[in-house]
Amino acid sequence: MEQKLLIVDDEAHIRMLIGQTLEELEDEGVNFFTAENGEQALEIIQAEKPRLVFLDVMMPKMNGMEVCRRVKKELGLNDVFIVLLTAKGQELDRQKGQEVGADVYMTKPFDPEKILEKAREVLQLQN
């Protein structure tokens, strides 16, 4: 089955960085999608049902927390693995993340190796 991955961030360079970090997965057949705000992300998630979403928290329109809540709580898409990305120094409390159903937390600036590791783990791709 074709694996899909979504990168959501309002900052273009972060989208590019995550994409570049995960570049080798694209060559292994993973299909990449990107969204620059929460609303767009929600549309893509509903249409494409990606296996993995890297979701920034601080975004205009609909923030990552809300996107996560809708996906997990309202749409019940539990097969969508959501990695919440928060800026260092603005870490949200874990409880809030758990409430909206996020699977994992990561902080920016992120460690590229860890992002790749997590993606491989979720997509079950061997290195």
Add this chain to the structure above:
Amino acid sequence: MTKLSLKSILSKKNETVFILTSLMERLNAGIWIEDDTGNTLLGTRAEAYKVEHMIKVDNDLIGVVKGDEEANIIAAVLDLSIKKEAEKRKLGSEVLNLYQEINLIYNFSERLAQTIDAPTISEITLEEAGRVINSNSGVVILWDESTERLKVLASSGELFFVEEKLYSELRLLSKILLSGQSEIITDVSALSGAGVLLPEVKSVIYSALKVNKRTMGAIILSSNEFVQYTAADLKLLTTLALQSSAAIESALLYEKNLREAKEREEAMRLVYEATGKFVPYEFIGSLGHNVITDVRLGDQVEKIVTVLFSDIRDYTSLSERMSPEENFKFVCSFNERMGPAIRRHRGFINQYLGDAIMAIFPHNAEDALLAAIEMQKEVQDLNKIRISNDQIPIQMGVGMHTGPLIMGITGDENRMDATTISDTVNIASRLESLTKHYSVNIILSDSSLKQIEQKEGFHLRSLGLVQLKGKREAVEIHECFDSNTLPDMEKKLSTLAAFNEGVSFFLNKSFHEANLAFKRVVDTDPSDHTAKFFYRNSRKIIDEGVFENGAGIVAMHEK
């Protein structure tokens, strides 16, 4: 960066694929695209082809466009989009590299912020540097100003230099290490030749550790292979060095401060100990302070305490027979015995007044009484030695009284003294001087006795009332004979009933009866000088028929 794959580009539903398929349809020619292994990716393969166009990225073949003449058009379009894709990837890769560098420095700073110990900071620096810069070993070397030597602060991997050479080859090394430069040493022969570096070392890169333009040392990485270190490596090492040198400097300052603080504390402790020998801690503590330096003029505290006074009887005549030096030695050896007896019972010596001692017992009178008994026993021990040395035995009187006491600091700003101001002290002192008249070892006032819970534990007898000079109220006093010799104690116990009877007759102004009672005591025990004293006095009152201060009170005017 992974090699660009033509397959992955053409397998996606993107614009390039859309344009290529549309074009191929319109051109209606036999054209197909193969990857570098000959698999057809787009179009329909035919047996023969006129045109064969190689698709390359940085001289790497990634695929071929084959077919009729029109294949050149397809190839041109593909070339263009591949070129764009390659550029995008290259840019992305560069940005990612930069980002990784930022991430490294970020993590590095974060780790540094968590430690305040110079060797650990150096270890972290070596670890992070070794992660990104190709090397086998590393070392952080510091210039120690106090010893004027180079010092290894931390090292990683196997040792790549001879440590003794750090001291002997200082001239050579200081040019390199302490010049404040950061460099790549491609030719290590000078260092290997001098025996500083081990022969297997092939490449070295180093950066100075500097704070405010002052070079404090260097971080050095080495490799046993020929490594072509780049300007980027050097830049990164310099960045790490810059951050860690500031952290190392702070850590060293912190250590120094800590060390100095400890030394100051130790000095203070010594002062504290020394002053404690002159002014008791209990005294300072009672004033609510921890150290004597906190004590201020006018500090004072009032407390109910028991004051104990001891004095060697007829010391003046005793001391006349001694040289000043012998005198001093005697007082010292005497006080050495008394001090511990007082401290053992939670008392503290407020003052040594030659052969006299004034001690304060802040907890209860029982402590003071136990101390008094022990002090008397010490005197007996001392006397045994004195007798064996053909010296006259000494006698000591102890008086004690319980009451309020003000401890405070008096004097002026330049000369302060710990002083006790209290009537309690005066009374205790006067009770001590009474011991001679009554021929007893220990006298305690009634207020002291009232504070003693276990009265049965002591051998006591009442000595009636005394009117002390300058005092309106008479004081009831008691003798404690626990420190007397065993035969003496037994005798006093056997006459105790008669003695007590005598004292109560005396207090009730029944002097004839009192006189008779004391006569009985003296007849039984002629060595009881206390009974003799009462016997004599009751006789005197009967014969002379006068009382100085009212009924039943022995007036004492001495001292």
